Amino acid sequence: MENTSLSSQMREYLYTEMSHGVKVSNLAEAVARELGEDEEFCRDIAVAGLLHDIGKLWVSKHMEEAGNRETLTIERMKIVRMHPTHSCEMLKREEYPERITEAVLYHHENVDGTGYPENLRGHQIPWMARILRICDVYCALTTDRSYRRAFDRAAAMEIMIDEAEDYDMKIFLAFQRVLHNEAGEKLRALCTVLSTLQKEHLPLFVKEAELL
Incomplete structure (x- = not known):
């Protein structure tokens, strides 16, 4: 974040x-890793998870162009849903x-067909995207937003269990195991844990911001 332009x-x-x-x-x-995926898959999903919302940079610019947020709610929602x-x-x-x-494109698809951008169902959704879907929801729920405070882990899990039809159950159970095992306590500090791989790909955010 050293760019001053x-x-x-x-x-x-x-x-x-x-x-995020x-x-x-x-x-x-x-x-x-809990699901037993190999190193190549784990590396790829780490990259996909890092960059899955990079399209929100485009959204940020076009939301401003969409005008008053009170009168253009539908139009603004359409713009937000274009980010994948x-x-x-x-x-x-x-x-x-x-x-x-593909994982990035479909990370808002739900296994019951209620997601976007293509309303895919079940195994139509790439496996990697199904993993990202669950992790993205949890991280969003446990982060402060302008309109609400972050939920704690227990409350976030209750919300996600109520919406379990959205998720691949095998992945959801693995996700719960990760949260409840000993290493799960480290999730509270995820924002401060940067791997060499992540440092390699993070500059793409700045590059894309400069192109807008």
Whole structure:
């Protein structure tokens, strides 16, 4: 975040999205390992988790252009729901592997077919995307938002259990094991845990912000 050509508002937004990406990346890798995935898969899902919301940089710009948030609620929601597509396009432009770009594109799909952008169901959704879906929801729930305080781990789990039809059950059970095992206590500090792999890919956020 040493770039000084970006506005303070964009720098703050970048920090928020990068921090969320790090949390999802670390949790998704932990869940993948719990599921017995190999090192290549774990590396790829760590990258996908880090960059899954990079398309929100595009969203941030176009939300401002959409005008008053009270009168254009539907239009603004449509813009927000375009972020997986723009994330995927950004990563394709950088020639990321297809397994990563597909996981990013479909990380808001639900196994019951209620997600977006394509309302995929069950095994139509890539395995990696199904893992990201669960980790993204948990990290979002346990983070402060402008409209609410972060939920604690127990409350977040209660919410997710109530919405369990959205998730792949095998992955959801593995995710719960990760949260409840001894290493799960380290999840509280996920934003401060940066791997060499993550440091390698984080600059893409700044690069894309400069292109907007």
